[in-house]
Each structure stands twice: as C-alpha cells, then as structure tokens.
Amino acid sequence: MNILIVGTGYVGTTTGLIFCEHGHKITGLDLDERKIQALKGGSLHFYEPGLQDLLKKHTQARNIVFTNNTEKAIKENDVIFICVGTPQGADGSADLTFVKNVAKSIGQHINRYKVIVTKSTVPVGTAEIVTSVIKENQKAPIPFDVVSNPEFLREGSALDDALHPDRIVIGTTSETARTIMRELYKDFHCPFVETQPKASEMIKYAANSFLALKISYINELARVCDKLSINVNDISKGIGLDQRIGPQFLKAGMGYGGSCFPKDVNALIHTAKQQGTPLSILEAVVKVNTEQPVYFIEKIKQALGGSLQNKTIAVLGLSFKANTDDTRESPSFILLDRLLEEQAIVKTHDPMVKSGASHQCMTIEETVTGADALVISTDWDDYKHLNWGRIKPLMKQPNIFDGRNMVDKERVKELGFYYIGVSNH
Numbered sequence: 001m002n003i004l005i006v007g008t009g010y011v012g013t014t015t016g017l018i019f020c021e022h023g024h025k026i027t028g029l030d031l032d033e034r035k036i037q038a039l040k041g042g043s044l045h046f047y048e049p050g051l052q053d054l055l056k057k058h059t060q061a062r063n064i065v066f067t068n069n070t071e072k073a074i075k076e077n078d079v080i081f082i083c084v085g086t087p088q089g090a091d092g093s094a095d096l097t098f099v100k101n102v103a104k105s106i107g108q109h110i111n112r113y114k115v116i117v118t119k120s121t122v123p124v125g126t127a128e129i130v131t132s133v134i135k136e137n138q139k140a141p142i143p144f145d146v147v148s149n150p151e152f153l154r155e156g157s158a159l160d161d162a163l164h165p166d167r168i169v170i171g172t173t174s175e176t177a178r179t180i181m182r183e184l185y186k187d188f189h190c191p192f193v194e195t196q197p198k199a200s201e202m203i204k205y206a207a208n209s210f211l212a213l214k215i216s217y218i219n220e221l222a223r224v225c226d227k228l229s230i231n232v233n234d235i236s237k238g239i240g241l242d243q244r245i246g247p248q249f250l251k252a253g254m255g256y257g258g259s260c261f262p263k264d265v266n267a268l269i270h271t272a273k274q275q276g277t278p279l280s281i282l283e284a285v286v287k288v289n290t291e292q293p294v295y296f297i298e299k300i301k302q303a304l305g306g307s308l309q310n311k312t313i314a315v316l317g318l319s320f321k322a323n324t325d326d327t328r329e330s331p332s333f334i335l336l337d338r339l340l341e342e343q344a345i346v347k348t349h350d351p352m353v354k355s356g357a358s359h360q361c362m363t364i365e366e367t368v369t370g371a372d373a374l375v376i377s378t379d380w381d382d383y384k385h386l387n388w389g390r391i392k393p394l395m396k397q398p399n400i401f402d403g404r405n406m407v408d409k410e411r412v413k414e415l416g417f418y419y420i421g422v423s424n425h
C-alpha cells in the first residue's frame with residue numbers, strides 16, 4: 001500500500017518506519033524544509049533509541065522517501081496518516097490548526113478515493129471536523145473515509161511500543177476503510193478494538209489520563225507516607241502486584257511531564273467541562289502534579305537549613321524522562337526556575353539535552369564539584385550507577401536529593417552521604 005505520513009515528528013517518523021518494516025512504501029511529508037532535508041539524508045532531527053538505524057536502513061532501500069510537495073504527495077497516496085502536532089490552546093483545549101490545514105490540503109488535491117487516518121491525539125469529534133473541512137475544499141465530490149487510529153507509543157521506547165502495541169484501535173463508520181486498516185495492520189499480533197471514531201478518539205485521552213492519574217495517586221500517597229516514615233516504593237510494589245492494579249506508572253517522583261500527559265489531561269478536562277460534566281478527578285490529578293516538584297523543592301530547602309540562597313545545587317537531568325532529549329513540560333525546569341528564584345547557584349547536566357545555558361556542564365563530575373547538594377531529576381541510567389566514592393570528595397556537602405528514587409540509598413548512606421528521596425525511607 002502507498003502510505004503518506006503527514007508530519008515527521010516522533011509519531012509520524014516512527015509510524016512510517018514501522019510500516020516500512022512491515023513491507024509498505026512510505027512517503028513522509030512535512031512543511032519544515034530543514035527536517036525534510038535532514039530526513040532525506042538519513043538523519044533524525046530528534047533522539048530516539050533505535051530509530052536512527054531504522055531510518056538509514058529504509059531511506060537507503062528507498063522504502064521511505066521524504067518530501068515537502070503537498071499536492072504530489074496527496075495525489076500519489078491512497079492512505080494518508082495525519083501525524084501533525086495538536087498543541088495546547090490558551091483555554092486548555094487542543095489546537096487543531098495543523099490538523100485542519102492538512103484536511104484542507106487533502107480536500108484541494110484529492111484525486112481518487114482515499115482513507116484519511118488521524119493518528120495525532122485529537123479531541124472527540126475531530127473525525128467529523130476533518131470530514132467537513134475536506135468536503136468544503138473539494139472541487140468535485142470524490143469519495144473518502146476518515147478513520148481515527150490513535151498512537152500509544154512512548155518517547156524513549158517508541159520503536160518497541162509501535163512494533164509491539166498492546167492493542168490497535170480503529171474508529172470508523174466505513175466498512176471499506178475498516179477493511180483497508182485491517183489489511184494495513186495484518187501482521188500485528190495484538191487485540192484490535194474496532195469502534196466509532198468518537199470512541200476511538202476518547203480512548204486515547206482516557207488512556208493517557210488514567211496513566212497520569214496513577215502517577216498523581218502514588219505521588220500524593222507518597223506525601224502521606226513521608227509523614228508516616230513509610231517507603232512509598234514498598235507500597236507501589238505491594239499494590240502493583242495485584243493484577244487488577246498492575247505495577248506500571250506507580251513510580252513516585254517529581255511529577256509527570258512530556259508532550260502528552262500535561263496537554264492531554266487538560267484537553268480532556270476541557271472537553272468534559274464543555275459537556276457540563278466536569279471531570280473533577282482529573283482536576284485533582286493536575287493539582288497534585290503541579291504541587292509535586294514544589295513539595296520536593298521544599299524538602300531540599302528544609303534539609304539545607306531553610307534557605308537556598310547562594311547554595312550550589314547540581315541538577316542531574318533536564319529531559320522529562322530518560323532516553324529522550326525532549327524537555328517539554330519537564331519537571332526539571334520547574335525545579336530550575338524555583339532554585340533560581342530562591343537565589344541558589346545552579347549547575348546542570350544531561351546526557352542528551354544540550355540546553356546551551358551557561359549553567360550546563362559537560363560532565364557529571366564538573367556539575368557536582370563544589371555543590372552543596374545534588375538533585376536527581378531525570379531517571380537516566382547514567383545517574384543510577386554513579387561512582388559515589390569519587391563523587392563525594394568533589395562536593396562541598398554530601399547531600400543527595402533523589403527525585404526519582406533510583407539511587408541505592410543504603411550504599412550512599414554507608415559512604416557518608418545524607419540522602420532524601422520521594423518518601424524513600
């Protein structure tokens with residue numbers, strides 16, 4: 001099948017490449033000339049483990065080509081995946097400008113029957129909007145169908161998630177489009193959920209919001225556990241082994257970040273409000289998440305004698321989680337802003353993010369040298385297995401604040417460090 005992927009970000013590029021792995025021919029379309037030039041040359045414009053090699057393999061084999069010629073790309077392909085961004089609008093809703101622009105172009109250039117698939121996370125009712133925008137822009141009434149097929153991949157493990165999904169959701173009212181989608185995914189061995197477009201769109205928001213809810217639940221519980229000197233990791237383990245609950249997304253930390261959870265939870269809250277049925281449970285999820293970094297910073301402040309002024313703090317990790325260079329909505333930046341507000345002297349490190357800021361150091365050793373405390377804010381493996389014996393003499397005061405509960409606390413305490421995690425007693 002000739003497939004067009006519109007939007008060459010995380011979702012678009014990964015989707016295109018895994019379809020190549022399944023024997024399809026892909027065209028990647030993006031209006032950003034720089035991205036297209038880089039991709040044509042086989043180089044990825046973001047960091048995602050494993051994806052660079054796959055891009056090289058399939059660009060060399062011409063299984064995937066990249067273009068910014070919208071008209072030609074639309075005319076030559078039969079299935080069009082919309083994978084453009086849906087950023088958060090001022091009122092918390094998802095901004096559909098990019099999705100509508102793609103729909104408009106499809107309407108203008110459609111030359112034969114096509115299946116239009118929304119893979120971007122889009123609010124309930126978007127399939128209908130895409131349908132009307134295409135119709136409004138058609139010169140002649142050429143038939144087409146719109147399908148909602150949300151993507152559930154995570155940054156940092158995008159390839160594995162996309163190659164081995166837990167489920168594939170297909171939302172359409174058209175039997176023809178459903179048959180084409182089944183054919184497209186025929187080599188994927190996972191359950192299929194076939195439903196209406198609106199339900200499919202809701203599934204994506206409901207999934208992300210539920211995972212965010214699990215995180216906020218354990219984070220708020222961690223604060224209670226902290227008061228009671230209980231190790232919250234034991235609670236996660238103890239409840240996670242219950243198959244009805246499951247162990248994932250129960251790691252207490254500095255709160256969730258990234259390009260999806262914060263935006264998608266807000267968008268669902270907005271949708272619910274519009275319907276006059278507020279999702280108060282999700283409003284609480286957001287509140288807990290906003291408070292979580294602040295709660296942790298307060299602990300640092302108290303431990304350092306009530307003031308951070310002129311204290312040198314080494315912040316390890318800038319990305320919103322490990323194995324990505326994405327810093328969108330990263331709790332690390334909330335931490336940084338707050339430290340600077342409190343007039344601390346900040347030094348930062350990240351294995352992948354190159355912020356260009358003057359406080360960023362090249363090595364971990366350089367970052368911690370002279371520090372009154374180090375704070376682990378991203379769960380990079382690099383910070384898990386540090387040579388603590390070498391780190392300690394470099395620091396002014398041996399304080400570790402572990403925002404990800406990932407350090408072997410017994411070991412560092414033995415070495416003479418003062419250690420505080422997130423209710424990691």
Ligand code: UDX
Pocket residue numbers: 151152153154155156208211215248249250251252253254255256257258259260261320321
């Ligand atoms: C998420 C969804 O998991 C994915 O299905 C969807 O397609 C896009 O949004 P992503 O944002 O890439 O993926 O990252 P994810 O691994 O879900 O983590 C989100 C945030 O939650 C990160 O800041 C992470 O550090 C945090 N998190 C995750 C926790 O604090 N605790 C956990 O137990 C799990």
